[in-house]
Amino acid sequence: MQYSFAARTEVMLSSPLHLIRSLANRESFISFAEELPAEELFPVSSLEAAAAAVISNSPTALQYGEPQGFLPLREWLSEDWKRTKRIDVGPDQILLTTGVQQAMDLLARVYVEPGDRVLVESPASPGYLQVFKMQGAVVIPVDSDQNGLIPERLLEQIERTQPKLLVASPNFSNPTGVLWSLERRKEVLDLCREHSILIIEDNSYGDLHFEKLSQREFTSLYPSLFALDGSGSGQGVLYIGSFSKTIAPALRTGWAAGSRPLIDMLAAAKQLADWQSSTLNQRFLHNMLESSAFDIHEHIKMLNREYDTRLKLMNGLLQRPAWQDASYVIPKGGMFIWLQLPDGLDSLALLKCALGKGAAFLPGTLCYPDGRGSGWIRLNFTHPGRDELLLGMNLIGEAIGEFTARS
16 A cells, blocks of 8 residues: 655654664664663662552552643652752643653644744754654744854844744753853843743753752752743743653653643643553652652762763763864763864764764754754763773764775
């Protein structure tokens, strides 16, 4: 049978990530391309204890739950955010989702009509671009620098395109790792308020910071747009994130927090999509987070120490001759280095060569809606172990050396 798929499905099938992920299952393959934490740092023993306790003591954990998510976990988030993030929301303002991607997808379904303009900081997460293109949105990049989104460029695009949404990640943006300054946060929020533009704030990487600050200290210096907007009372920001980068991706537990009308509409859309995210996983998480044997904030400190070590190792490897003409800025947190290749190198051509050697990275073209970025790559430094970092960077360096020798 000849299937007649919707034209928008081309967005899903055209990405080199499909090939990278198929190769990643090979034992000797080293990937810097994906958004993966280090599995050897997962709190396995705590999760095992939580799973045993939940299944043995709560048979109802295997039953259907409420679409908005397990209430005790939403209550835990509400209380934790008040203590650590200056975010004051009630559990009824939180929707538990199957990761950040579902939160973004649900918002696109209920808020975006085909042809609507959606602004994204440029470069942007490939996942953002796919979600909104699938919904028929016109995705428009807004330039950023090392302090965040550039307000003058944002205003130009607002006046020119009359957008409906802005999607942003002020804490260690994917792919650049940029941490927005407080001044930029306030300027962007003010512009969007003035023009009635909803902001989707993705804080997936916000807990991964390497400046030896407590979460409370970090939040004081870099408050979320959601907190600056009154934690939903301003109604101008939807705050999304997940436990994928701090606990384990396979639990598929994320959240969206915002004003009641927005959360109610997202919850209605979620019932149509899958009724609920896994209540069982949510109960596992809640049991572990409430356990005296596990402290999530100490766990995150451990992650940050190890990821900072890996970042420093990668920075050292980037000082080697093969990389001498590349340029990049060391991030203060997150999971990625955004690197400009030596002049004349194309990221897709280099990727093909690197794949043949057993290593991969994300080509920069996937981070722009308009095909730019051929001279840039994104490198994940959190997933590969220290030995893999050394070997993988050497393999990509070999590929660069071969291209350089030809020119």
